Amino acid sequence: MTARLQNTQQRVVPVSGTNPSLGASARIYLREAKYELLKLLRLPAFFIPSLGFPMMFYALFALVLPTKSASFPMTTYLLGTYGAFGVIGIALFSLGIGVSTERAQGWLAVKRASPMPIPAYFFGKYAMTILFSALLVTLLCLMGAVFGHVRLQASQWGLLMLVLMFGGIPFCAAGIMVAYLVGPNSAPAVVNAVYLPSAFLSGLFIPAEMLPSFLRTFAQFLPPYHLGRLALNVIGIPTASNAWVHIGALAGFAILFTILATVAYRRDEGKTYG
Amino acid sequence: MNAEAEIVARLDCATKRYGTTLALSEVTFDIECGRVLALLGPNGAGKTTAVKLLLGLSSPTSGTATLFGGDPRKASNRRRIGAMLQVGKVPETLRVREHIDQFRGYYPSPLPVKAVVELGGLQGIEDKKFGELSGGQRQRVLFAIALCGDPELLFLDEPTLGFDVEVRRAFWKQIRAYVSLGRTVLLTTHYLEEADALADRIIVIDRGCIVADGTPTEIKGRVSGRRIRCITDLSPDEIHQIAGVSSVSREGDRTEIIASAAEQVLRELFHRDASLSNLEVTSVGLEDAFMALINKEQAA
Numbered sequence: 001m002t003a004r005l006q007n008t009q010q011r012v013v014p015v016s017g018t019n020p021s022l023g024a025s026a027r028i029y030l031r032e033a034k035y036e037l038l039k040l041l042r043l044p045a046f047f048i049p050s051l052g053f054p055m056m057f058y059a060l061f062a063l064v065l066p067t068k069s070a071s072f073p074m075t076t077y078l079l080g081t082y083g084a085f086g087v088i089g090i091a092l093f094s095l096g097i098g099v100s101t102e103r104a105q106g107w108l109a110v111k112r113a114s115p116m117p118i119p120a121y122f123f124g125k126y127a128m129t130i131l132f133s134a135l136l137v138t139l140l141c142l143m144g145a146v147f148g149h150v151r152l153q154a155s156q157w158g159l160l161m162l163v164l165m166f167g168g169i170p171f172c173a174a175g176i177m178v179a180y181l182v183g184p185n186s187a188p189a190v191v192n193a194v195y196l197p198s199a200f201l202s203g204l205f206i207p208a209e210m211l212p213s214f215l216r217t218f219a220q221f222l223p224p225y226h227l228g229r230l231a232l233n234v235i236g237i238p239t240a241s242n243a244w245v246h247i248g249a250l251a252g253f254a255i256l257f258t259i260l261a262t263v264a265y266r267r268d269e270g271k272t273y274g
Numbered sequence: 275m276n277a278e279a280e281i282v283a284r285l286d287c288a289t290k291r292y293g294t295t296l297a298l299s300e301v302t303f304d305i306e307c308g309r310v311l312a313l314l315g316p317n318g319a320g321k322t323t324a325v326k327l328l329l330g331l332s333s334p335t336s337g338t339a340t341l342f343g344g345d346p347r348k349a350s351n352r353r354r355i356g357a358m359l360q361v362g363k364v365p366e367t368l369r370v371r372e373h374i375d376q377f378r379g380y381y382p383s384p385l386p387v388k389a390v391v392e393l394g395g396l397q398g399i400e401d402k403k404f405g406e407l408s409g410g411q412r413q414r415v416l417f418a419i420a421l422c423g424d425p426e427l428l429f430l431d432e433p434t435l436g437f438d439v440e441v442r443r444a445f446w447k448q449i450r451a452y453v454s455l456g457r458t459v460l461l462t463t464h465y466l467e468e469a470d471a472l473a474d475r476i477i478v479i480d481r482g483c484i485v486a487d488g489t490p491t492e493i494k495g496r497v498s499g500r501r502i503r504c505i506t507d508l509s510p511d512e513i514h515q516i517a518g519v520s521s522v523s524r525e526g527d528r529t530e531i532i533a534s535a536a537e538q539v540l541r542e543l544f545h546r547d548a549s550l551s552n553l554e555v556t557s558v559g560l561e562d563a564f565m566a567l568i569n570k571e572q573a574a
Contacts, residue, residue: 020382031379035372042367042403105362110419113329113357113429115349116380269333 028116032124037131040094050093051136054086057205058140063147072237075148077207080231083140083164085204087133088224089195091168094129095122095175096191104184122176129168137164152235159234167227170250173257174223180264198222203229223253279306281343282427282458283328288337290323290482297323299482300337305427310459312473314466314493316568320482321462322360325431328460329357341427353381356425358416360432366405370396370415373404374422381423394418395448410441417448427458434468446471466564470494480568500536503554504529506547516542532558 020028040046062078099122102108111121141157144150152160175191182190199205201215202225208216219225229239230246283305290298298320305311305328313321326332327339330346341351364373374391378384391397394414399407404415413433420428430449434442449472453459463469469476470490478486478493486493499520506513506529510522518535533539536555543550 024382028379031376035368035376038372039365039367101363102365105364106359107361107364109326109331110357110359110361110364110416112331113352113355113359114377114380115352115423117349 025117029120029123032116032120033127033131036094036124036128040128040132046093047132050086050090050132051139053089054082054136055139055143057085058082058143059147063143073148073150075144076150076152076235077232077237079140079144079148079150080160080235080237081204081207081228083137083160084167084224084228084231085199086136086140087129087164087168088171088199088227090132090136091129091171092175092178092191092195094132095125095172096178097175097188098125098179099176100179100182100184100187103179126169126172129172130165133165133168134161137161156235160231163227163231163234167230167250170223170227170254170257173254173261176261177257177264180261180268198224201225202227223250226250226253279309281305282307283342283346283460284338284340285324285327285334286338286340288324288327288334288339290320290327290332291335296482298327298334301479301482301484302337303477303484303487305458305460307426307458308456309475310453310461310473312469312476313460313462313479314464314469314476314564315462315479316464318481319464319479321464321479322431323482324479325357325359325429325460325462329355329429353423354425355427355429356420356423357429358413358420358431358433359429360435361416364404364412364416367403369401369403370407370418371400373415373419374400377419377422383424384422385424390418390422393421393448393452395444410437410445413437413445414448417445421452425457427460428452430459430461432462432464434463434465442468466493478564478568485568499532499534499558501556501558502531502533502536502539502543503552503556504531504543504550505552506543506550508543508547512546513543528552 058078062075062082099108108121112118137160141150141160178190178194179187201211201219202208202222203211203219204224208219208225208228211219226246226249229241230243230250232239233241233243233246281304285301285303287300287302288298289296289300301320301324303311313324315321323332327334328341328346330339330341330352333339339346341348342354344351346352368376371387374387378387378390384390385393391400394417396411396414396418399411402411404412407415417430417433420430433449434445437445446468449459449461453472459472461469461472466476470493473490476486476488476490476493477484486496488496505527508529510524510529513519513522513529513531516539518533518539520532520534522532523530531539540553540555
């Protein structure tokens, strides 16, 4: 028996033992991103809340009911913080809730049983998050520039876009971690329970300066705080901190969440859910 | 086992536990090249677990699962298989054509789109979104997706679960068309009729153990029989002792017996109970007979 199985293997090698070329692999990754984006652009249950809520909050609190502040224009300030709020939501919903439902419904098992490299699946969702974040930031910036008379230098617009596009990455990893750590039915509840309070405590709704000092100390341990501060920093709002500290903190959270997500993924492999 | 046949997949003494639940208990079987093997059993028998082990979606607690003599998780082995699994929900906003394009992209030399569409019977609905399809059409898309890589070995996990008879028969035609190309298939089902219609070999599995293994004719022979209905003073226990009785049940004053050797059982019934009345003898459907086989194994 053993001898014959080995023969079988030898026969296999010339047929399909070779690995696909780099180009073929790249096309798999790009196709995952393309269809992930198409899938969610056609899904109102995703794009209405993820674009609609940040835009509605910005319209309401920055354009319609602006609070007066002596040191900086509120329309500029809230562009940074609602931008951060929005991209965190896109990352948590597309990865946290997206992965957990596709896993619970058995769709992920179909993909895992195919020759698709599993990183391609996650790459598609990261790429979608980055592109969708760019769309949201563009819309918010247009609102701010047209209706809120926000005036920034070209480099500041560019840096804000860059920070918010890629600032969602640590939250993508956090989403995967949640998807694999908690049951598929509780993932949406966990995401919501973490998302809104941490955004509030991180000063994404009301300026962090207005929070009591013990909450501000606590906020430094929350990843959204650092994304909010970094976004404000690049558009010239004084934050009394160095941008590199926030970049370092976000990178640290990204690494930590990626490690935890990988551990959770490995632990889950071979369990009931695909 | 045919010594000439090439083994494409194998479970060897495979056991799978989920926590304290024993899903599969020391199960061994081979899948031979060019054959259609059906794993037949009731819900929760361990059929899907066996498929998951062979697909490398789950690893055995003990024992081994091999695909083409190697690790099922290797991409080079996965390129040679296709899998139609039980899926609760498929992304509904993508079109049929887009799902096919995405899965074709995973294989170095996939089937042409036209062939995939034809084998799946998807002509005319390629541009529909998955969410707009009927239940039968959805299953056919999952079938087509499994065929994208022109697999040597195709897994079909409960492909017609919940279908009405007409849709099921139409789907069988689709599967037969593929099988006629000389491909190897592992089918799981809880319909004996389906296993009989499609498979060369049936393994009956119940509560994680193999309870029967043979050709459809052999399996049907083991489970075929007659249904005897009558009014008798004999107790079900007494009747069970008669040779040739597969199962006995009583509803009101009517006793129902499934018998593998009806004539012999009837002779014995008349002998023991002269007052037996309202006799009725009919042939049993395959499903009843199959249930009788499962119940007999459980009683044993």
